[in-house]
Amino acid sequence: MSITEENETKTPPGTNVDLVTSSASSHDSTREEENNDSDYDPAKWYNKKPFGKLFPFSSGLSQILMVSFVCFLCPGMFNALSGMGGAGLSSATLSNKANIALYSCFATVGFFSGTIVNTFGVRWSLAFGGTGYSIYIGSFLCYKHTGNEGFIIFAGAWLGLTAATLWAATSTCNISYPTEAKKGTYMFIFWAIFNLGGVIGSLIPLAQNMNNSSGDVTDGSYIAFLILTILGAIIALFMLPTKNVRRTDGTKVIYQKNPSIVSELTELVKLLFKEPWILLLFPMFFASNFFYTYEQSDFAIAFTVRTRSLNSLLFWLMQMVGSYVIGILLDLKKLSRRTRGIFGWVSLFILTQVIWGIGMLWVKGRTRNQTVSLIDFKEGRYIGPMFLYMFFGFYDAIWQCYTYWIMGALTNSARKGAIYAGWYKGLQSAGSAIAWSMDLNEKPYKTMYGTTWGLLAGSLVVAFPILYLKVENTTEIEKDLKDIKGVSQELVDELNIQKTITTKERA
Template sequence: MADKETNIVRTGSGSSAPDTTPHIEGVTTARPEGWLYKGIKLPGCKEIWYASPKAQLLMVSFVCFLCPGLYNALGGLGGGGQLNLTVQAKASTATYAVFAVVGFFSGSFANKLGIRITLSLGGIGYSLYSASFLCYNHTQNEGFVIFAGAFLGFCAGLLWTAQGAIMMSYPMEQSKGRYISSFWVIFNAGGVIGALIVLVQNINNDTGTVTDGTYAAFIVLMFLGAILALFLVNADKVIREDGSKVIVMREPTWQSEFYGLWECIRLSPWVVYLFPMFFASNIFYTYQQNGVNGAHFNLRARSLNSLLYWLAQILGALVYGAALDFSKVRRSVRAKAALVTLFILTFVIWGGGYAFEKDAPPRSLANTLALKIDYTDPGYIGPAFLYIFYGFYDACWQTSIYWWMGALSNSGRKTANMAGFYKGIQSAGAAVFWALDGAEVSYRILYAVTFALCAVSILIATPVIWFRIKDTTDLEEDLKFSDETLEQVAPTAVLDEKRRVLEGTV
């Protein structure tokens, strides 16, 4: 039964007490009647329906296109589009400090509230964050920017955990890499379009700060992203292309959900070896966006660099996603090849960054407009290509981590908890490095520490990638994770019924 998936669903009984009668979904299920499952066939594509993984991932991708995608375009300018980089550094510290706390429990919120509500709530903070910079243009109200950053941390924790659970648990095993890369392409298209908006609106702007119209456009588009999330369906309604359903436990108690975080560590202790990679996965933005782009380029060159950076992210996601799903090579071999390639890229790209950093002006001269590089300057091409490769590297890093986590489990609950750990620890790392930037630590120190942490974290993660990722995910291990939680809330009959499914006797 290793190729089968089981969905354990507890349904309400119509009274205040929960109905404990087990309802077992088989390996596959016929699509129900109704518009959610009415298939349409597009030219050159397979059949798709509203409650299919493809349709839902497409919608989630556009939510992220409009919210964190545009946020990335703003952040990619360095300083959130401001000449004074310190204000944005403080706001980002608040964002990721809150995110780090919320991230540990956001998997629980996602399981309790459902994907749709979690994503929509998460999108609201992005719009407020852009509004705070529009306000800062006129009032210099630093406190509002920092508050908006903290509120964004709470919202982002919800959004990214819901997104991660979808991306890792909705697809079938053989297509997870393509789903991840497709998401990354659309998501980073938000950064591309956002950077293009900034470039067009500020092509003749030499003040160092983006225009009010740029911030206003971002506010409206980000809010639309939050509204779009309300049109998603929750995980229990999604049916895959092979007729299987996502493993999900309905109506869990808060007790079982918070217990799931501890359960993830206790039953899968090897996950701690991934924590250093989680920690390092966003720290390079601080140096790249503020220490390179914001510090050494004028506004229109920063806008062009940001555009190229997010285009490189799309290319990286396409290349890595296709390689990770290359079916002619066993999955365990692909996992190891991705690890080795990422390690090599770390030294090649960040080694090239040393050639730039050792000759760059010191941080004390970062806000001197006369020293900033314009894209018409003869010395622009080399640093621009370096920045492009930084974007490519980020996409390879993020795609690899998501694919590895997806390869370690097909359980919606387990991947939601893993995604919560991922985003929480990732944000702790980002908060530390944005705080260092806000304290005006030398850019050369930021470069050196970022490079070292990326390289070392890959080495620490090697045992998990090398020995835990198999050619197919063990269903029994996934369901064992749920057994421990179910024992807190369900009678023995439910567990016995589920074990019978595993043994093939039902």
């Protein structure tokens, strides 16, 4: 799969027109910006092509790469630690408490996180979001020396707040920065780089704990994770504002310029009433992280610490493979976008039944009260659960990338995409908080597993009508702009003329 836009005709900046709305803090109104592409300055360093060939820093692809590396270093390291089970501790009880605090705050803030991103911008939302991962990892290092459980629970709650803004900003970029023809490809690029963080992050404790047969990781592992997450928050500061971003075909991104908090909160509520059909995706949003609890606690804790590190590495590596497979499927040029969406749904539904059906062979013979020796990768009994955990990772990538693709198929607007992303992350975190609470209350493994499997399959059935009712072969400009006041028909007409010209040139 190529990450270049070989079949797209580059439209010189200044010839394409896009909408930029503005909202004054004293009243909720919008206006169109002068049609002179005033945000574009070819003399700016970020608009120049490095070596005369590469995409400029201001291109959507370059910005997606930046976002990917921020997530590589922040949530990527968090995932590497979580994938080891119990956040590297021998017991999952404390990490369960931290996760309940984390996802409870995430769910509360996440639903409004799109509003935060639209107000403060992608760059500051990402940088602020990255700081929470450093504090969270630092709290586990502190606990190993002081036994301070309160700090871990506070850090989990704080991470819930900051991660909500980071993921809303990330999702906004993934939904609105790619061209329609490359949304699956861009999602693969992001997901692969992001999960490479989990792969490399897992190598750190694997190397440091190769001779460690106990249940806790070493201080060095936590320190390495801490340094990398701090670096990720710093990299976020170099992101460009959305107004300076061009897609690789030369078009700008629809965004809200200088909105007020009041106007954004109003728009969030209005959009929910204007698009009630989005509720059909809410169960899928809710289920999208529910399975992590079983995988990263109930399943992962059954292994020695070095084997948990290896499991984590394989899990995130298979995420990269999964994102590649779904990226190819969702960008097949021979199929219409709606057909690709249905094909993706069928593939995901079959995977749900096969992978989670096979997983029952593991869970049916295990209970919480069993006293079973930890499994090590040198043992023959490790092979079966190793492959199962790998396919859990593969499935996770398919689910997440497909969900993002659906949202991207519904809008090309950064503003609306941020609101969708906020709903997605908020409901996702609500599901996670409930799942971790169930685990803390020691619900039977079969209950945890059955609930997860049922949610996944059921939510796919509920979401299916969206593919018929709302996913079309292209998202018309009017659909992204019709709910914004102050848009002239002349501007919409001119945008459509430019779109027609570009389409003919590509053909």
